[in-house]
Each structure stands twice: as C-alpha cells, then as structure tokens.
Amino acid sequence: MAEKDSNDDRKSELEAFDDSKTGVKGLVDSGAAKVPRIFIHEQNKLEHKSDSGNCQNFTIPIIDFQDIDRDASARCEIIDKVRKACEKWGFFQVVNRGIPLNILEEIINAVRKFHELDADVKKEFYSRDETRSMIYNTNFDFYQASAANWRDSLYCVMAPPPPNPEELPAVCRSVMMDYSKEVMKFGLTVFELMSEALGLNSSHLKDLGCAERLYLIGHYYPACPEPELTLGLSKHTDSGFLTVVLQDQMGGLQVLHEDDWVDVEPVSGSLILNVGDMTQASLFS
Numbered sequence: 001m002a003e004k005d006s007n008d009d010r011k012s013e014l015e016a017f018d019d020s021k022t023g024v025k026g027l028v029d030s031g032a033a034k035v036p037r038i039f040i041h042e043q044n045k046l047e048h049k050s051d052s053g054n055c056q057n058f059t060i061p062i063i064d065f066q067d068i069d070r071d072a073s074a075r076c077e078i079i080d081k082v083r084k085a086c087e088k089w090g091f092f093q094v095v096n097r098g099i100p101l102n103i104l105e106e107i108i109n110a111v112r113k114f115h116e117l118d119a120d121v122k123k124e125f126y127s128r129d130e131t132r133s134m135i136y137n138t139n140f141d142f143y144q145a146s147a148a149n150w151r152d153s154l155y156c157v158m159a160p161p162p163p164n165p166e167e168l169p170a171v172c173r174s175v176m177m178d179y180s181k182e183v184m185k186f187g188l189t190v191f192e193l194m195s196e197a198l199g200l201n202s203s204h205l206k207d208l209g210c211a212e213r214l215y216l217i218g219h220y221y222p223a224c225p226e227p228e229l230t231l232g233l234s235k236h237t238d239s240g241f242l243t244v245v246l247q248d249q250m251g252g253l254q255v256l257h258e259d260d261w262v263d264v265e266p267v268s269g270s271l272i273l274n275v276g277d278m279t280q281a282s283l284f285s
Contacts, residue, residue, distance in 0.1 A: 013036065013037065014038055014142060017038065017138070018128075018137075018142065021119075021123040021126035022126075023115075023137070023138045023152035024150055024152050024220075024222050025119075025222045026119055027222075028222040028223060032225060033225050035224065035226045035229045035230050038147065039149070039229070040229045040230060041147045041229065041230055042147070057260075058257050059262065059264075060085075060089055060091045060255055060257075060262065060264055061081060061085040061091075061092040061093065062093045062094075062095060062267065062270070063078060063082060063085065063095075064078075064094075064096050065078065065095070065096050066095075066096035068193075080197075082194060083197035083198075089257060090274065090275045090276075091264075092272075092273055093264070093272050094270060094272075095269070095270050097270075098185075098186060099186055100182070103175065104271075106175040106179070107175050107176065110171060110172035110175045111154060111220065112220065113172065114136075114154055114169050114172050114218070117171060125169065128142075133156060133157050134155065134157075134163060134167050134168055135154075135155050135156075136152065136155070137152070137153065137155075138151070139151070140153070140155070145234070148230075149230070149233055149234055150221065150227075151221045151222075151233065152219075153218065153219050153220070154217070155215070155216070155217050156176065156216045156217075157213075157214075158176070158177075158180040158214040158215070159184065159213060159214040160212055160213065162177070172218075176216065180214055184211070186271075187211050188211050190273065191206055191211050192205075235256070238274050238276050
C-alpha cells in the first residue's frame with residue numbers, strides 16, 4: 001500500500017510540474033533552492049565519483065574533412081578514418097565540414113533565446129503531442145523514467161516534409177530553416193563516406209532513404225541548485241542513424257569506450273557525430 005501511495009504521489013508531482021508548462025527553467029526562475037524529488041537520481045548519488053569520466057588514455061577520433069574533394073588519395077584517407085571511427089567508437093568529431101560557422105553560432109544562440117523567452121510566450125509550444133511538428137517540453141520520457149533530467153528541450157521535425165515556418169517560434173525560425181538545409185547537405189556527405197567505407201556505391205545509404213529525415217533537438221540546461229543530486233542527460237544509447245551534436249567551449253559530453261567514460265574535449269566550431277545503434281549494428285558488425 002505504501003508503494004502505491006508513493007507512486008501516486010510521484011505521479012501527482014509529475015503532473016503538477018507538467019501542468020505549469022514552464023519547464024525546469026521555470027523552477028530556476030521561481031528561485032527554487034532545492035531539486036524537486038522527481039529530478040533526484042538516487043543511483044547517481046552513489047556512482048557520481050566512479051562515473052566521472054576519469055579515463056585519460058582515450059579521445060574520440062577527430063577527422064578533418066577539408067581535403068575530401070581534393071583528390072582520390074585524400075578522400076581514401078578520410079574514408080579509412082571514418083571506417084575505423086565507426087567500427088571502434090561509434091562517435092567521431094568533424095572539423096572543416098563546410099557548414100558556415102556563423103550558422104552554427106546562430107542556431108546555438110537562437111535555441112538559447114527561445115528557452116530564455118518569457119514563460120507565457122513558451123507555454124503555447126509546451127506539449128507532449130508527438131503528432132505536432134514542433135514541441136517544447138521537459139524530458140520526452142518524463143512519465144516513464146525513474147528520475148527526470150534537469151533540462152528542457154525544443155523538438156522539431158525538419159524533414160520530411162519541412163515544417164510550415166509559421167509553426168516555428170519567431171525567435172529561431174529563420175536560422176532553424178537555414179541550419180537544417182546545411183545539415184542535410186552535410187549528412188549526405190557523411191552517408192557517402194560511410195557507404196564507400198563499406199565498399200559500396202557512394203549513393204548506397206542515400207538510396208536506402210537514410211538521408212531523408214531530420215529531427216532537430218535543442219536542449220537547455222538551466223543552472224541547478226544541487227547538481228550532485230541530478231543529471232542533465234542520463235547515460236544512454238541512441239538508435240538514430242545520425243546525430244549531430246553542436247559542441248561549445250563548456251564541454252560535458254562523455255562517451256563510453258572499452259568500459260571507461262571518456263570526456264569529449266570541445267573543439268571550437270566542430271560537429272560530433274553519433275553513428276547510432278542501428279547503423280553500427282547493421283552496417284559495421
């Protein structure tokens with residue numbers, strides 16, 4: 001009976017938080033000095049020190065794409081690096097990838113501006129209706145996870161088909177469209193390299209439809225009053241074909257490699273690619 005009461009209490013807390021439609025940012029803005037129980041990761045309190053990315057012997061591969069079209073020899077070297085990174089890591093960091101730096105900076109700033117809008121403006125986008133092309137909320141698995149993560153997120157299906165621009169927040173509408181076009185082009189390049197790394201025609205993955213879908217997620221991690229009790233992002237694996245992560249100078253991303261958590265050192269203007277479980281399992285096993 002006590003367990004049922006506890007579950008009921010937790011459900012009520014989750015619903016009350018969600019009904020506010022102000023997210024974690026709303027808690028911070030209200031002056032919260034304590035982390036609410038629904039965000040506390042009990043296991044994290046026990047494992048915080050041992051999971052802290054203490055491996056100094058590894059670093060994820062950094063691949064320079066600058067000479068990708070210079071000549072066949074340079075392209076082969078890049079393809080070989082991509083193949084090894086996919087086989088051994090599932091992650092790699094790309095520099096000189098062709099996406100204008102100003103667009104990368106603008107998308108980061110635009111997502112931040114959205115999350116820092118007045119709560120009443122953001123409320124109209126707050127939803128858990130996954131049929132909408134664009135939504136804002138706290139944790140996609142808010143009601144399923146054992147503990148919520150300390151973050152808010154903006155989600156948008158950018159392709160296919162592209163969203164109606166009027167459905168996007170005005171503060172980030174234009175750059176979301178520009179950024180998405182650049183990422184789609186970059187994605188085609190990556191899928192060509194991956195196809196060639198497998199000894200296939202360069203258009204193989206494209207022809208399978210792997211480069212057709214783009215899902216943009218803009219996470220926001222407000223300052224936390226008790227960071228030792230919660231997480232911004234739990235350890236997890238991704239099933240998507242390709243995840244592009246914008247990295248700024250703050251860092252914080254870790255990758256599990258050979259049973260060690262490896263800190264991903266930020267490289268200004270770089271992109272971090274996550275190959276994803278599905279691609280890794282089906283193409284590189």
